[in-house]
Amino acid sequence: MTVTLSQLDSKKNEPTDKEIKSFLNGIGRIDSNFDGNILKPYLHHNNKDIRLLAIKNIGKMKNIGYLNTAKSIYDKDPSSTVRRECVSTIGRMKSEEIIPILIKILDDNDPKIVLQAIRGLLPFKNREIVKIALENIKNHPNEIIQEVVNIETSPPKRTNKNHVEVRDFLQNVVVNGDVREVLKLIPEDSIHLSFTSPPYYNARDYSIYKSYQKYLNFLSEVFKDLYRVTKEGRFFILNTSPVIVPRAGRKYSSKRYGIPFDIHSRLVDMGWEFVDDIIWLKPEGSAKNRIGGFVQHRKPLAYKPNIVTEYLMVYRKNTGRLIDWNIKQYDKESVESSRILGEYDHTNVWEINPDYDDVHPAIFPEELCDKVIKYYSYKKDLVFDPFSGSGTLAKSALKLGRYFFLSEIQEKYFNRIKERLKELPLDKIKKPKFVDLNQFKGEIHD
Ligand SMILES: C[S@@+](CC[C@H](N)C(=O)[O-])C[C@H]1O[C@@H](n2cnc3c(N)ncnc32)[C@H](O)[C@@H]1O
Numbered sequence: 001m002t003v004t005l006s007q008l009d010s011k012k013n014e015p016t017d018k019e020i021k022s023f024l025n026g027i028g029r030i031d032s033n034f035d036g037n038i039l040k041p042y043l044h045h046n047n048k049d050i051r052l053l054a055i056k057n058i059g060k061m062k063n064i065g066y067l068n069t070a071k072s073i074y075d076k077d078p079s080s081t082v083r084r085e086c087v088s089t090i091g092r093m094k095s096e097e098i099i100p101i102l103i104k105i106l107d108d109n110d111p112k113i114v115l116q117a118i119r120g121l122l123p124f125k126n127r128e129i130v131k132i133a134l135e136n137i138k139n140h141p142n143e144i145i146q147e148v149v150n151i152e153t154s155p156p157k158r159t160n161k162n163h164v165e166v167r168d169f170l171q172n173v174v175v176n177g178d179v180r181e182v183l184k185l186i187p188e189d190s191i192h193l194s195f196t197s198p199p200y201y202n203a204r205d206y207s208i209y210k211s212y213q214k215y216l217n218f219l220s221e222v223f224k225d226l227y228r229v230t231k232e233g234r235f236f237i238l239n240t241s242p243v244i245v246p247r248a249g250r251k252y253s254s255k256r257y258g259i260p261f262d263i264h265s266r267l268v269d270m271g272w273e274f275v276d277d278i279i280w281l282k283p284e285g286s287a288k289n290r291i292g293g294f295v296q297h298r299k300p301l302a303y304k305p306n307i308v309t310e311y312l313m314v315y316r317k318n319t320g321r322l323i324d325w326n327i328k329q330y331d332k333e334s335v336e337s338s339r340i341l342g343e344y345d346h347t348n349v350w351e352i353n354p355d356y357d358d359v360h361p362a363i364f365p366e367e368l369c370d371k372v373i374k375y376y377s378y379k380k381d382l383v384f385d386p387f388s389g390s391g392t393l394a395k396s397a398l399k400l401g402r403y404f405f406l407s408e409i410q411e412k413y414f415n416r417i418k419e420r421l422k423e424l425p426l427d428k429i430k431k432p433k434f435v436d437l438n439q440f441k442g443e444i445h446d
Contacts, residue, residue, distance in 0.1 A: 002026030017047050024053035030060040040069065048079040055082060059089035064097060071101055084113050091120025099124055103133045111142040118148060125152065147320075156320040161189050163231060163329035166382040169443045171403045172430045174394070176414040177437035179386040182407040183225040185444055190229045191405070192381035195372045195393055197239040197364060198222070201257050212257055220266045222386055227270050229384075233319040233326045235376045236272060238263070239280070239364070241310040260311045272315035280310040280368060281351045312350075312372070330378055337401075338378040345371065359416040360390040369396035377402055391417030398429055 002022055015023075020042065042054035055073060058066050067090065074086035087105055090098050098120060105117040114137070124130045131153075138149050167190055175182050201215045202208055209215035226236060240259045247254040260277075268274055287306040294303050319325075327335065355365040369392050377383055379401040385393040388406035390413060397404035398421070408414045414434070421432050435443065 017050060020045070020047075020050050021053060024050065024057060027057050027060075030057060034061060036061055036063065036066060043069070043073050048082055051077065051079065051082045052085055055085045055089055059085065059092050062092045062094065064093045064095045067093060067095075067097060067101070074105070080110050080112065083108075083110070084116050087113055087116040087120060091116065094123055096124075099127065099130060103129070106133060106137055111145055114140070114142070114145055115148060118145070118152070122152060151320045159232070161232075163326070164334070164378075164380070166190075166192075166380065166403050169445060170382055170405045172394075172398075172405075172432045173440070173443075174388070174391065174406045174408065174414065174417050174432065174434050175437060175440045176409075176411060176435070177407060177440070178409050179222055179407040180225070181437055182440070183222065183229060183386070185441060186229045188228045189231050190382065191226075191384045192231055192234050193237075193373070193377040194226055194230065194235075194384045194386065195237045195239070195369065195376075196385050196387050197362070197389070198387045200240065200243045200362075201259060202243070202245055212262075216262055216266065219263055220270070223263075223267055223272070224270050226384075226386060227272060227317060230317045232317060233321055233323065234317055235275070236315045236317070237278075237372050237376065238267075238313045238315070239310060239368075240313070241307070260313055264313065267313075267315055271318040273318050274313070275316050276314040276348060278312040278314060279349045280312055281349050282308045282310075282354050283351075284308055286354050312368075314376075334378055334380065340374050344375075355392075357390050357416070360413055363390045364392040366392055366396055369393045370400065373397060373400050373402060388417065389413050391420055394421060394432070395424065398424055398426075403430070404432075 002025070004023065004026070024039075024042065036058055039054045039057050042050050043058075045051055045054070051073070055070065058070065070086045070089045074083050074090070077083050077086070087102070090101060102117045102120045106114055108114050108117070118134070118137075121130050121133065125134065134149050134153055137145060138153065140146055140149065167187070170186070170190060198219055201212055209218065223236070223238075230236060238260075240263070242256050242258045242260070244254055244256045264274070284306060287308045289306060290304040291306050330338075350368070350371060352365050352367050352371075355363055357363045373383055373393075373396050380403065382403045382405055383393060383397045384405045385391075386407055388394070388408045391406055391408070394404040394406055394417065406417065408417065418434055426432070433443075
């Protein structure tokens with residue numbers, strides 16, 4: 001039950017913190033007749049939650065008469081949460097007098113407080129003094145502040161590009177060629193979603209590189225151009241896991257390469273915004289036995305668990321726009337028909353059995369592609385796999401009403417894609433095209 005002011009006053013003993021908090025929480029809406037002096041003693045209470053509630057209630061009054069009170073608590077309070085609430089209280093006063101104070105607060109060391117001061121200044125952003133102050137922090141060391149100031153001072157340009165459109169010559173096409181050459185032929189702003197499992201460093205015949213740095217450079221080249229061709233604010237999901245390169249002899253140790261971790265900062269530097277890490281969990285029986293030695297000797301330091309996970313790293317092409325903007329580009333019918341009804345994954349751990357193929361040694365399970373396509377694209381979108389192997393992504397895409405675009409360097413896998421897609425009922429969809437790089441060049445028009 002809420003404690004009222006008269007109950008607090010009538011107490012013989014000092015009220016407990018719990019009682020004070022109950023009173024402050026119960027105040028609710030405050031009108032202009034409210035006597036703020038009741039709150040002032042609590043601004044100096046030694047419990048920070050009580051100070052926070054007191055300043056929050058003062059904020060509700062939106063009364064410029066409390067400017068000095070809020071400013072002096074901001075100056076002295078040791079708690080960053082309370083100080084930030086003071087800045088919010090000042091912002092809510094929405095009077096000219098707060099402008100110089102909030103501009104000074106832009107120098108605060110705590111980015112949360114600076115962001116709050118920016119919010120308070122935004123109603124005045126057309127005033128010259130505020131324009132200059134925001135311009136001055138455009139290159140603030142904190143990345144979130146930089147982003148907010150950029151959005152507020154130069155809002156995203158209106159685009160006349162059609163976000164939903166899929167270029168005709170990219171619809172349901174498989175190109176037999178090096179993805180680096182294929183990407184050069186794709187115009188920017190073409191792809192809605194990419195999902196791929198790249199060749200793992202020196203783990204298979206099709207993935208031999210002179211050095212790990214050269215391997216990472218190769219992936220970076222592909223993912224940089226992928227960024228260019230991806231539509232604004234759309235997703236790229238990268239499936240990798242650390243790989244082990246066996247030892248060169250009994251005298252040497254094997255080497256484990258943390259591919260997802262090493263490529264991550266390169267992707268972020270290119271502009272890919274990190275969104276999520278999803279763990280693909282496989283049954284223990286599907287893992288190579290690494291724990292065998294330990295089972296025998298049980299010696300610390302020589303522990304090597306069986307690996308039953310891979311990563312799906314989720315990135316989004318950087319944009320000043322929210323996901324809502326992307327969704328709003330679709331008509332009602334597309335949104336309705338693409339909604340994920342029924343079962344869905346509640347966590348970032350997806351338990352899926354691996355799949356095998358007679359021709360390709362490392363294929364995606366179709367269930368994995370289905371989930372990625374459903375969660376990260378809309379019907380009639382274009383989904384792309386730059387390292388498409390046996391073409392599992394295309395199978396899922398067709399089943400789920402999306403267009404696909406694939407590239408694969410090896411002819412034997414390119415032929416395998418043809419075979420696998422033939423198994424599908426293709427009468428209602430645009431017939432897949434299988435082309436080499438030169439034929440693809442001939443198809444391009446814009
Ligand atoms: C891990 S596999 C992908 C398997 C695929 N996810 C599937 O479901 O079958 C990687 C593929 O990338 C191909 N690849 C390697 N380098 C390439 C390049 N430069 N351009 C296009 N494909 C390449 C390999 O031939 C291999 O089939």
